[in-house]
Amino acid sequence: MPPSLRLGVLAWKVENIASLDDYAQHLDRLVAEGAREADLLLMPEYACMEAAHAIIQQPDPAAELHAICTHSDTILDIMREAAKKYAVWLMPGTLPRPETEGIRNRAPLISPNGTVAFQDKRVMTRFETESWGVRAGNPPGVFETPWGLIGTSVCYDSEFPMLVRAQVEAGAWLILVPTCTDSPHGFNRVKISAQARALENQCFVAVSPTVGDAPWLATLDENRGCAGVYGPVDRGFPDDGVIVEGTPDTGGWVFATLSPNSLSEVRENGAVRNYRDWPKSIPPSQINPVELS
DSSP states (O other): OOOOEEEEEEEEEOOOOOSHHHHHHHHHHHHHHHHTTOSEEEEOTTGGGGGGGGTOSSOOHHHHHHHHHHTHHHHHHHHHHHHHHTTOEEEEOOEEEEETTEEEEEEEEEOTTOOEEEEEOOSOOHIIIIIIOOBOOOOOOEEEETTEEEEEOOGGGGGOHHHHHHHHHTTOOEEEEEEOOSSHHHHHHHHHHHHHHHHHHTOEEEEEEEEEEOTTOSSSSEEOOOOEEEOOSSTTSOTTOEEEEOOTTOOEEEEEEEOHHHHHHHHHHSSSOTTTTOOOOOOGGGOOOOOOO
16 A cells, blocks of 8 residues: 655745745745655645736736736746755646636646646636636546546535545545635635535545635735635544644645545445445436325
């Protein structure tokens, strides 16, 4: 079995960024803090959008997206250098990328030597579709790591069980959920979904949000959530499945040591076997009214 993983999950407090160098320094500080405690670091969806203020002086969602897309390669290089400098596996949040098919919201996983693989966000929110025109990305995949196969489900994707289930059935034992939510409703949708995915698949799910108010930005003006790691709700795990959780709407890291071996044990010897007992889909044509008598 793969070794245990020391995971760091960040609640990213949005800062007022005056230049791309400021963004690089902010990222560097955060990675330096996390790398002292963990082997793999997870950061939030769209955290890099804070760098838009270095280019666009007035809040404007379309202009901010265009600015980050224009500098997407430079920002990715900044992310790669941070991972290499601190010799850590890093998912630095998501990065809007202008592709042939249109703009996609892509989550890079960067190895300590700077190599990059991407997981796209698959299902767009109304804002992404209606205001930004961001396109649906590639189907869910899995990353090969020293700790085995790991999946990523970007924010809204985590609310659709079949996406995470496909990753778990492909061998993922940990699902990383970078998220960006501007209300308690939005964050709780992601958190409750993460807990449900951990319960039904008997796996680990980690959630990393942006937090804080940033009125100088249109895209990250309000940010709500807390960093957390969730697991099965069964023997050998906390009663509520919460492995670790940070303080709501407060920036900072939380850390957890996660073992894929513990999942093998609960899947085989737990009080229930959610992972094994996953039912096959029932076609609507086979759903019949239940008659009262």
